[in-house]
Amino acid sequence: DGGITQSPKYLFRKEGQNVTLSCEQNLNHDAMYWYRQDPGQGLRLIYYSQIVNDFQKGDIAEGYSVSREKKESFPLTVTSAQKNPTAFYLCASSIGVGMGTDTQYFGPGTRLTVL
Amino acid sequence: AQKITQTQPGMFVQEKEAVTLDCTYDTSDQSYGLFWYKQPSSGEMIFLIYQGSYDEQNATEGRYSLNFQKARKSANLVISASQLGDSAMYFCAMREGGGATNKLIFGTGTLLAVQP
Numbered sequence: 001d002g003g004i005t006q007s008p009k010y011l012f013r014k015e016g017q018n019v020t021l022s023c024e025q026n027l028n029h030d031a032m033y034w035y036r037q038d039p040g041q042g043l044r045l046i047y048y049s050q051i052v053n054d055f056q057k058g059d060i061a062e063g064y065s066v067s068r069e070k071k072e073s074f075p076l077t078v079t080s081a082q083k084n085p086t087a088f089y090l091c092a093s094s095i096g097v098g099m100g101t102d103t104q105y106f107g108p109g110t111r112l113t114v115l
Numbered sequence: 116a117q118k119i120t121q122t123q124p125g126m127f128v129q130e131k132e133a134v135t136l137d138c139t140y141d142t143s144d145q146s147y148g149l150f151w152y153k154q155p156s157s158g159e160m161i162f163l164i165y166q167g168s169y170d171e172q173n174a175t176e177g178r179y180s181l182n183f184q185k186a187r188k189s190a191n192l193v194i195s196a197s198q199l200g201d202s203a204m205y206f207c208a209m210r211e212g213g214g215a216t217n218k219l220i221f222g223t224g225t226l227l228a229v230q231p
Contacts, residue, residue, distance in 0.1 A: 031217060033217075041224075042208075042221030042222050043208075050217075090158075104150075107159070109158040111158070
């Protein structure tokens with residue numbers, strides 16, 4: 001089955017530790033995205049990548065880093081510089097910019113709690 | 116600046132009835148796209164329906180339809196014949212950038228509860 005997987009579903013870390021969230025897709029999509037969701041709010045874009053080895057900052061990139069070494073994978077690292085990292089993180093992918101509606105499809109999310 | 120507004124924090128609807136979830140948007144772009152997503156309690160965002168700014172017909176997908184009123188900058192989601200499984204958060208989103216990027220801006224969502 002084609003889709004987007006995120007692991008782990010729940011993640012606990014101590015304050016000051018970096019943590020990496022995994023996102024893998026087998027949809028052969030060029031574009032991938034990371035969003036953050038806080039309680040009672042919509043999604044906010046952290047980083048996005050339109051092609052391998054290239055990515056751009058979204059609206060709330062401070063304290064986060066990403067890499068895009070493979071088309072299928074777009075891991076997100078939450079660094080110790082992120083002031084309030086506890087949130088629900090969602091990864092998405094789409095065929096590619098300029099391709100029809102270019103709908104974004106989402107993974108199941110990772111809930112990160114920093115203690 | 117582009118913005119999505121969902122003014123209904125929560126809605127109730129009886130099973131089998133229709134419900135309308137409101138969404139208004141603000142943009143200066145001529146070309147844009149509007150999306151609706153469903154987020155059940157499990158957390159995953161499920162794509163429901165899309166409307167392009169140049170589409171003359173309202174989009175429909177099964178029991179979902181989008182009431183697109185361009186002059187009023189509204190893109191309301193209509194769910195017909197509500198089912199218990201429709202209980203979830205619903206988010207309206209807009210693609211900005213005129214197609215050069217695919218950045219989505221989300222509203223704050225509406226929590227729909229379907230009552231038996």
